[in-house]
Amino acid sequence: MTMTALPIERARQLDAADPLASFRGRFAPTEPGLVYLDGNSLGRPTLAALQRIRALGDEWAADLIRGWDRWLDLPSQVGDLLAAGVLGAKPGEVAVTDSTTVNVYRLAAAALDARPGRRAVAIARPEFPTDRYVIEGLARERDLEIRWLDADAVDGPTTADLQPVLDSNLALVVLSHVTYRSAAIADAPAITTLAREAGALVLWDLSHSGGSVPLELEAWGVDLAIGCTYKYLNGGPGAPAYLYVRRSMQDELRPPIQGWFAQAEQFEMGPRFERANGIRGWLVGTPGILGLTSAAAGIELVAEAGIEAIRAKGVALTDYAIELYDALLATPGCALGSPRDAARRGAHVAIRHPAARRLTSDLAARGVIVDFREPDVMRFGLSPLTTSFDEVRLGIAKLVELLSRL
Numbered sequence: 001m002t003m004t005a006l007p008i009e010r011a012r013q014l015d016a017a018d019p020l021a022s023f024r025g026r027f028a029p030t031e032p033g034l035v036y037l038d039g040n041s042l043g044r045p046t047l048a049a050l051q052r053i054r055a056l057g058d059e060w061a062a063d064l065i066r067g068w069d070r071w072l073d074l075p076s077q078v079g080d081l082l083a084a085g086v087l088g089a090k091p092g093e094v095a096v097t098d099s100t101t102v103n104v105y106r107l108a109a110a111a112l113d114a115r116p117g118r119r120a121v122a123i124a125r126p127e128f129p130t131d132r133y134v135i136e137g138l139a140r141e142r143d144l145e146i147r148w149l150d151a152d153a154v155d156g157p158t159t160a161d162l163q164p165v166l167d168s169n170l171a172l173v174v175l176s177h178v179t180y181r182s183a184a185i186a187d188a189p190a191i192t193t194l195a196r197e198a199g200a201l202v203l204w205d206l207s208h209s210g211g212s213v214p215l216e217l218e219a220w221g222v223d224l225a226i227g228c229t230y231k232y233l234n235g236g237p238g239a240p241a242y243l244y245v246r247r248s249m250q251d252e253l254r255p256p257i258q259g260w261f262a263q264a265e266q267f268e269m270g271p272r273f274e275r276a277n278g279i280r281g282w283l284v285g286t287p288g289i290l291g292l293t294s295a296a297a298g299i300e301l302v303a304e305a306g307i308e309a310i311r312a313k314g315v316a317l318t319d320y321a322i323e324l325y326d327a328l329l330a331t332p333g334c335a336l337g338s339p340r341d342a343a344r345r346g347a348h349v350a351i352r353h354p355a356a357r358r359l360t361s362d363l364a365a366r367g368v369i370v371d372f373r374e375p376d377v378m379r380f381g382l383s384p385l386t387t388s389f390d391e392v393r394l395g396i397a398k399l400v401e402l403l404s405r406l
């Protein structure tokens with residue numbers, strides 16, 4: 001195949017017809033010629049975030065400790081923005097705080113405490129490492145049985161995978177809504193309902209979903225969820241993660257870490273812990289205001305664009321990538337590592353090849369940033385607000401060129 005099989009015109013037409021095209025101008029430009037297809041690992045900075053961080057620097061310098069009057073409630077304020085604009089949750093159900101990993105631990109521990117008679121926890125074998133490691137640690141600490149779900153590596157976990165592990169001993173299920181390797185979307189409402197009928201709680205990891213696919217946590221009956229803000233929400237490196245606790249569960253569950261930011265009358269500095277009502281009772285310690293500030297800018301931009309429009313472009317970008325894959329890459333050695341059905345696929349496309357590691361670094365050397373996941377996956381992350389169809393074309397063209405020289 002030659003490069004003429006990748007007509008520039010088609011990519012340009014798709015870009016010209018893209019209703020979100022103008023949003024690319026709301027992000028800090030990349031170096032000229034860079035094709036950034038890794039927004040699913042670290043989203044690009046919004047211009048608003050960079051401006052607000054600079055302004056925050058000035059506030060810090062001028063206001064010092066007095067700034068906290070304004071900063072103190074940011075975890076729940078930004079949580080409310082996220083709840084309304086991205087998660088399909090109610091005000092007071094989401095806090096933006098701490099890391100995803102710490103939030104997995106906290107919500108999983110609280111869920112296990114709420115099911116004291118049950119001694120098993122289920123998690124998918126191909127689940128994101130940090131979730132598995134945290135659950136392994138909790139299982140060791142509490143002497144629990146781990147039930148590994150043999151979810152398909154491409155199609156992700158299904159109700160059929162869950163069925164065999166459901167019984168009266170199962171306390172908790174931990175799953176990603178969009179799988180980090182293949183981008184498979186799990187049927188969150190069906191899995192949540194099935195687990196709940198068996199008396200178990202489900203903790204959803206939304207790290208690859210938030211800002212890329214529609215979420216309706218309330219409508220789906222989700223009780224517990226966590227996720228990060230630095231992928232499709234463009235919050236920046238180390239920006240705080242979020243946690244969602246359904247309103248009706250907030251008092252029933254007990255947070256395992258009793259920090260002073262969860263204390264009802266925080267500044268009375270009283271002798272005993274008395275937990276604040278609502279989502280504030282799930283905070284721990286001093287929140288990271290710089291990260292919250294940039295995360296808020298990203299979340300607001302996602303809400304402004306609208307998650308339905310973002311989803312439509314995510315489908316169009318990944319469909320286009322697969323169209324190019326079929327035309328140019330469906331050769332011996334390559335395999336598609338993502339679901340073909342757009343309804344079951346998030347916003348990245350996995351391409352598998354035995355030389356994936358080397359190809360990923362060769363692509364980077366030529367200005368195309370994708371990422372490698374063991375053992376043979378290249379992830380092409382197509383962030384709907386920042387990725388153009390022409391970048392998809394350029395990225396795939398470079399891969400075709402590299403493969404022809406292997």
Ligand SMILES: *Cc1c(COP(=O)(O)O)cnc(C)c1O
Pocket residue numbers: 099100101102128130131176180205207208228241
């Ligand atoms: C990115 C990601 C995380 C990240 O966890 P951190 O604590 O923010 O490092 C967790 N889970 C999933 C599924 C992810 O994709």
